[in-house]
Amino acid sequence: MTDNAVLITRSKKILVDEQFSLAPVFSETSGQFTKYQQQAWEVFKKLPFPDDSQEAWKRTSIRGMRLGQLQLADSSIVESKIPVELTKPLTDDLHGGEILFNGSQVTLQLDEKLAKQGVIFTDLRHAQSEHAEIFSKVLQASTTYAEDKFAALAAAFGSNGVLLYIPKNVTVEKPLHSLLWTAGEGTLHAFQVFVYLEENASATYVHETASAENKNGQNLHAALMDVKVGPNSNLNFVELQSLGSQDWNFTHEKVSVDRDAEVDWIFGALGSHLTKNFSDLNLVGQGSTGKMSGFFFANGHQHLDHDTQQNHMAPNTTSDLLFKGALLGESRSVWQGMIYVAENASKTDGYQANRNLVLSEKARADSIPGLEILTDDVRCTHGATVGKLDAEQVFYLESRGIPRKEAEKLIVEGFFDPIMQRIPFEGVRKRFQNAIEQKMNEY
Amino acid sequence: MSELDIKDLKVSIEGKQILNGVNLNVKQGEVHAIMGPNGTGKSTLAYTLMGHPSYIVNSGEVTFKGQNLLDLAVDERSRLGLFLAFQYPVSIPGVTVANFLRTAVNARRKASNPEDKGIPIPEFRKLLIEKMGVLKIDSSFAGRYLNEGFSGGEKKRAEVLQMAVLQPEIAILDETDSGLDIDALRIVSEGVNLLRSQNIGVLLITHYQRMLNYVKPDAVHIMMGGAIVESGGADLALHLEEHGYDWVREKYENGVPSAS
Numbered sequence: 001m002t003d004n005a006v007l008i009t010r011s012k013k014i015l016v017d018e019q020f021s022l023a024p025v026f027s028e029t030s031g032q033f034t035k036y037q038q039q040a041w042e043v044f045k046k047l048p049f050p051d052d053s054q055e056a057w058k059r060t061s062i063r064g065m066r067l068g069q070l071q072l073a074d075s076s077i078v079e080s081k082i083p084v085e086l087t088k089p090l091t092d093d094l095h096g097g098e099i100l101f102n103g104s105q106v107t108l109q110l111d112e113k114l115a116k117q118g119v120i121f122t123d124l125r126h127a128q129s130e131h132a133e134i135f136s137k138v139l140q141a142s143t144t145y146a147e148d149k150f151a152a153l154a155a156a157f158g159s160n161g162v163l164l165y166i167p168k169n170v171t172v173e174k175p176l177h178s179l180l181w182t183a184g185e186g187t188l189h190a191f192q193v194f195v196y197l198e199e200n201a202s203a204t205y206v207h208e209t210a211s212a213e214n215k216n217g218q219n220l221h222a223a224l225m226d227v228k229v230g231p232n233s234n235l236n237f238v239e240l241q242s243l244g245s246q247d248w249n250f251t252h253e254k255v256s257v258d259r260d261a262e263v264d265w266i267f268g269a270l271g272s273h274l275t276k277n278f279s280d281l282n283l284v285g286q287g288s289t290g291k292m293s294g295f296f297f298a299n300g301h302q303h304l305d306h307d308t309q310q311n312h313m314a315p316n317t318t319s320d321l322l323f324k325g326a327l328l329g330e331s332r333s334v335w336q337g338m339i340y341v342a343e344n345a346s347k348t349d350g351y352q353a354n355r356n357l358v359l360s361e362k363a364r365a366d367s368i369p370g371l372e373i374l375t376d377d378v379r380c381t382h383g384a385t386v387g388k389l390d391a392e393q394v395f396y397l398e399s400r401g402i403p404r405k406e407a408e409k410l411i412v413e414g415f416f417d418p419i420m421q422r423i424p425f426e427g428v429r430k431r432f433q434n435a436i437e438q439k440m441n442e443y
Numbered sequence: 444m445s446e447l448d449i450k451d452l453k454v455s456i457e458g459k460q461i462l463n464g465v466n467l468n469v470k471q472g473e474v475h476a477i478m479g480p481n482g483t484g485k486s487t488l489a490y491t492l493m494g495h496p497s498y499i500v501n502s503g504e505v506t507f508k509g510q511n512l513l514d515l516a517v518d519e520r521s522r523l524g525l526f527l528a529f530q531y532p533v534s535i536p537g538v539t540v541a542n543f544l545r546t547a548v549n550a551r552r553k554a555s556n557p558e559d560k561g562i563p564i565p566e567f568r569k570l571l572i573e574k575m576g577v578l579k580i581d582s583s584f585a586g587r588y589l590n591e592g593f594s595g596g597e598k599k600r601a602e603v604l605q606m607a608v609l610q611p612e613i614a615i616l617d618e619t620d621s622g623l624d625i626d627a628l629r630i631v632s633e634g635v636n637l638l639r640s641q642n643i644g645v646l647l648i649t650h651y652q653r654m655l656n657y658v659k660p661d662a663v664h665i666m667m668g669g670a671i672v673e674s675g676g677a678d679l680a681l682h683l684e685e686h687g688y689d690w691v692r693e694k695y696e697n698g699v700p701s702a703s
Contacts (some may be wrong), residue, residue: 141543391496394532399529400547400605401494401554411547412538414588 020067022188024156033128040145040155046230047149059334059366060276060305064216065248068184071148072157073103076099080212082181085103089175090238090427096174097121097364099162101191102181102401106160114172114435121176124192127163131423134165138196142226146233147278150250154190154224161192166201168230174203174237177426181218182209182247185217195227197235197261213244218273225253229261231285236264238428243271245300251277259285259314266423267323269296269304270435280309282319283345293422294323295432298331298363305334310347312378324419326412326436327363328443338370341378350380357415358388359408359443366434409440445471445508445524445644447492452503453651454484454491454538456534460489460501465648471612474645476655478687479666486530487649489617493527494520501691507613522554526611527603530618530648534590540601541571541585544608545587549607574607578634595622603634620654632657652684665691 024041027033038051050057066394069199072397082102088094098112099121120131128133132323145155162178180191193207193396209221221243229235235255243249249272257263269275290310310319325333327434356365389408397407419431452540454462461484468473477485491498492505494517505512510568512520535543545567562570571585574692578600590598597636599619606614616635620628636659639645655663655677665673667688672695673679 152622196510198568360654390533395517396494396529396533397543397547398517399521399527400543400609401518401549402547402550403518404516406550407518410543411535414535416539416587 002073015437020070022043022072022157025159027070027128027159027263029128031128031132031215032139033124033138036139036142037143037159038279038326040152043146044152044156046150047152049149054251056277056278056336058309060274062248062274062301065220067220069218069284070188073182073184073187073189078180078438079248079425080183080375081329082179086179086181086208088427090177090209091175091204091425093174096172096178096440097176099123099178100181101160101179103183111174118167119170119172120236122161122163123417124159124161124163130166131163133195136164137162138163138194139230141228144192144224144226144252144254147252150222151252153194154222154250154252157188157222158192158224159190162194162207164193164195164203164205165234166203167196168198169200171201175206177208178204179208179210179344182211182219182221182243184219184234185246188218189219189221191221191223193223193225195225195235197228197230197233197374199230201230202234204238206238206240208240209217209249210240210242211244216244217246218245219271221247221249222252222334225251225256227263229255229257231259233258233262235262236424237268238266238268238425239427241271241275245271245273245302247272249277250273252274253277253279254282255280256282256284256289257288257290259317260287261285262289263291264424265290265292267292267294267296267306268428268430268432269294272302272304274303274305276305276307278307278309281319282311282313283319284313284395286314287316288314289318290320292319292321292323292424293419294325294335295416296323296325297327297435297439298325298333298334299316299328299442300331301329302331304331304360306336307337308337308352310337310339310350312339312341312348312350313442314342315345316347316392317345318349319351322419323354323355324356325365326357326359326415326420326439327365328439330360330362332364334366334368335384336368336370337382339380339382341373341375341380343374346375346377348375348378348380350378351382353383353386355415356386358386359412367422392434405440405443412436412440446506447512447525447613447644447646448504448506449492450504452491452502452505454487455499456487456497461593461669462491464503465670467664467671469613469646470645472639472642473660473661474639474647474662476647476649476663477502477666477671478649478663478680478683480553483666485666486617487669489527489615489646489648492525493517497549509521517618518550521609521611522551524612526606526609526614528599528606528614528616528619532590532598532602532622534588535595536588536591539586539675540589540604543589544571544605547605547609553579567662570608577607577637578604578607579630580604596624596627602628603631607634607638607690610638611643613646614638615646615648617648620649620651621649628654630655652680655680667691667695
C-alpha cells in the first residue's frame with residue numbers, strides 16, 4: 001500500500017522523503033471495533049498527507065519525516081523501564097485506577113468499588129472482550145477518525161488505547177491515570193482514548209504520553225481522543241506530553257460537552273521533536289461550559305503546534321481558553337485558535353488568549369486567534385501576544401542581588417503563573433515547575 | 444566601616460554625557476541629600492551606581508567597601524550591600540512580593556555559603572511580617588504580584604520594605620518621597636530612620652525639602668549640569684526651599700560647574 005499521489009505538493013516539491021508502506025493488522029473478530037478500524041483505514045487510504053496548501057499546516061511541515069522506515073510498534077518494540085516519577089499520583093489523591101502501556105505490555109488496575117459501580121477503565125483489548133456493548137455504543141458516537149490523515153492513521157493502526165466509561169450518577173473521587181510509554185526506533189505508535197461520561201457523572205482523568213530520549217531515528221506517535229461529557233456531568237481532563245526528541249507527534253482530540261455539563265481540560269506540552277495537535281471543544285448542550293488551559297515550553301529544535309477550536313453549538317454556553325508558552329533555542333511554536341458561535345448559540349460567552357514569551361533570538365512564536373460568530377447577543381473576546389524578556393525587569397531583580405539566570409527564571413515562572421492558577425492539581429503544577437527549572441538551566 | 448567613594452565620575456547614555464565629573468563620599472550612618480532641578484543627572488548617578496547597562500562610565504572611580512564597584516555585576520553590587528530604591532519600579536507579573544523577597548534573601552545566603560538550603564519559610568514569614576508591621580503595610584501585600592497594579596505610594600513603600608528586608612549598608616533613594624501623601628511620607632521616613640539607626644548610609648535624591656524634615660541629612664548637595672556644585676548642611680535644603688535654584692544657576696552659568 002503506497003500513497004504516491006500525496007508525495008507531490010502544489011509546488012511540486014517532495015513533501016515526505018519516503019513512502020508510507022505499512023498496513024494495519026485487524027483483529028480476527030468481526031466486532032464493532034474492527035469495523036471502526038476498517039472504516040478509518042478506508043479514510044486513511046483516500047486522504048493525502050497534509051501539506052502547506054492547507055491553512056492548518058501552513059506553519060508546520062512534516063518534511064523530514066522518514067515515513068518509509070516506520071515499523072509497527074508491536075513487532076519491533078524494545079521495552080524500557082518506565083521512570084518511577086511518571087507513575088506517581090499527580091493529584092492529591094492516590095489513583096482510583098491506573099493503566100500503564102509499555103510496548104505490548106499493559107498493566108491494568110482499577111479500584112474494586114469503582115468496578116462494582118460500573119466504572120470501566122481498561123485498555124481497548126479488554127474493552128472489546130469484556131465490555132463489547134458499551135464499547136460499541138462509544139464507538140458509534142466517534143467520528144474523529146475522519147478528520148484527517150493522521151486521525152485516520154491513529155484509528156486504523158491504534159489497536160490499543162483506553163476506554164473510560166462512567167455510568168449515570170456515579171462520581172469518581174480519586175483520579176484515574178493512564179500512561180503511554182513509547183520506545184523503539186523508527187516505530188509507529190498509534191493510540192486511541194475514548195472517554196464517555198453518562199448523565200450526572202463526574203471524574204478526573206490524567207493521560208500522559210512519554211518516552212525516553214533517543215537521539216537515533218524517528219518515532220511517530222499518532223493519537224486520537226474522543227471524549228463525551230453527558231448532561232450535568234463534570235470532567236477534569238489533564239493531558240501531559242513529554243516525548244523525546246525522536247518523536248513526531250500528531251493528535252486529534254474532541255471533547256463534546258452536553259447540557260449543563262462542565263469540562264476542565266488541561267494540556268502540558270514539553271517534549272517531542274514536532275507536535276501538531278488539534279483540540280476541539282464542542283459545547284453541544286445548552287448551558288455547557290469548557291475551560292482549556294495550555295502550558296508549553298519548547299527548546300532546542302522543537303516545533304509545537306496547537307490548533308484549538310471552541311465551538312459553541314448551543315445557547316448559554318461558556319468557553320475560556322488560555323494557552324501560555326515559552327521558547328528557547330531555535331524552537332518554534334504555533335497556536336491557532338478559533339471561537340465559533342453557531343446561529344442558535346445566543347448568550348454565548350467565549351474567551352481565548354495566547355501569550356508567548358520568546359527567550360532567544362532564534363526562537364519564534366506564531367499566535368493566530370480567530371472568531372467566527374453567526375449570531376448576535378454574544379460576548380466573545382480574544383487576545384494574543386508574543387513578547388520578549390524585559391531587560392528592565394531583569395535589571396530590577398538583579399539589583400536585589402538575584403543572579404541573572406535566576407532572575408530570568410523568576411520572570412518566566414511569573415509569566416506562567418496565570419496557567420498554574422488554573423490547574424487544581426499540585427502534582428501537575430510541580431511537574432510544570434520542574435520543566436521550567438530544567439529548561440531554564442539548559443539555557 | 445562601609446564607605447561609598449565617588450571620584451570624578453563621567454557617564455554617558457546613548458552617546459550623550461550626563462555626568463561631568465561627580466565627586467561624593469558617603470559613609471555608613473550618614474545621610475546625604477542630593478537636590479537639583481530636573482535633568483541634571485541625579486537619577487543617572489543612581490542608575491550608574493547600581494550598574495544599569497544603558498549607562499556607560501567614561502571615566503572616574505567608584506569604590507565601595509574598598510572594592511571597585513564599577514567592576515562588579517549588578518547582583519554582586521547588591522549583595523555587597525548597595526541598594527537602590529527606584530523612582531519608577533517595574534512590575535513583575537506573576538511573582539509575588541513574598542516569593543521575590545525570599546529569592547533575594549536566598550541569593551544572599553547562597554552567595555556567602557553555596558551549601559545553604561535557603562531561609563526556612565516560617566523564619567522568612569516572621570521576618571517579612573515584622574518589617575511590614577514597621578512600615579504599616581497590610582499583610583495581604585506579601586501575596587500580591589510585585590508592583591503590579593500598585594498605587595504610587597504602594598510602590599514606594601514596597602521599595603522601602605525591600606530595603607528593610609535586605610539590610611543594605613548604603614542605600615540610594617531615588618525620589619522615594621515623590622507621590623507620597625503626608626501620612627505615607629511619615630511612615631516611609633520612619634522606616635528610613637529605623638535603618639539609619641542601624642548604621643545604614645543613605646544617598647537621598649529628592650526635589651523637596653519635606654522628607655528632610657523627617658530624615659535629617661548630615662549633608663545636602665546641589666547637582667547641576669551633571670556635577671555637584673554646592674554642598675552644605677541641612678540649612679542648604681531650607682535655603683533652596685525658600686529661594687529656588689535661580690541663584691545656583693546664576694552662580695554656575697549654563698550649568699557648567701567650576702572645578703570642585
